Amino acid sequence: MQEEFELFRAETKGIKPIKQDTIIAPRQKSGQKKSYLRDIREKEDTLFYFSDEYEPLLNENDGIIKYLREGEDSHLLKQLRRGDFSPELFLDLHGLTREQAKMELAALLLACESERVDCASIMTGYGSFTLKKQIPRWLVQHPKVRALHQAPREWGGDAAILILVEV
Template identity: 50%
Template sequence: MSEDSDDFALFREQVKVDRRIRSETVQAPRPKRARKPSGSNTPERQQQAEFFFSDTFRAHFPEGPVRYCAEGESSHLLKQLRRGDYPPELFLDLHGMTQAEAKREIAALLHACTKQNIDCCSIMSGHGKGILKENLPHWLVQHPAVRAFHQAPAAHGGNAALLILIR
């Protein structure tokens, strides 16, 4: 029997089995990080959206493609937008949004463009029932960062999108 015990001792020495009990290796709890509010629903952006975009304001647009040029800006900007001389750097798709959501997202887009020094962006409203497509130009006219906008050329969405120049 001593030979067997020597074999077991030799085996244990060679293998060196670690017999830890799992409950003895408890890890310290990790501190939970506080969540930051999401960027699109901050009160500041909601206030901007409500301040800049009134539903009762109606601008007068000439016949033909939807276009607008702010006071003091060259009307040549409209021609450049129509030709696609300004490629959009940011895109916003309003498909499936309510009017309130669309206003918040438009305000966030314009804010992002101003912060990141982006000259041109594109907003696609789609065709659908036409509610957002109809209201979008009236909302954009009210925003002080908008220099001009024009119905997008076919390569950038055609009559379902607008190209917007930002100050």
């Protein structure tokens, strides 16, 4: 062991020690930034589905809005109407502009997917009926929306829409 120290000292003789007088700032975690950018990208991707010009064929009997994605069981609409599905997420769009409502709707659909929630309630309110008419038109364009129906009285009645989302 002593021989090794002597050998080391002989090899390092005449070497000047390095002066360390700079501080290196710790690196920021890039995962946070990537997560934030991914969330923005996902929201933009979801917004891609919402065209204002698209006019879907919605079933509107007696002012009741309903939609069933092709290939889904027709019994889903009856279950939504009766209130068999309890919404786990609620979105209130009162007082929002169309663009704000579109962003919130995209965020709701992303939340449903990430939280694995299959039923949500969207409060459109009465107001000028602008959002009440537009929200279903946007929703039917999204591939994750299985069905929608005007909410039963206990979940908002005429002023709300229940949606079923594929999780």
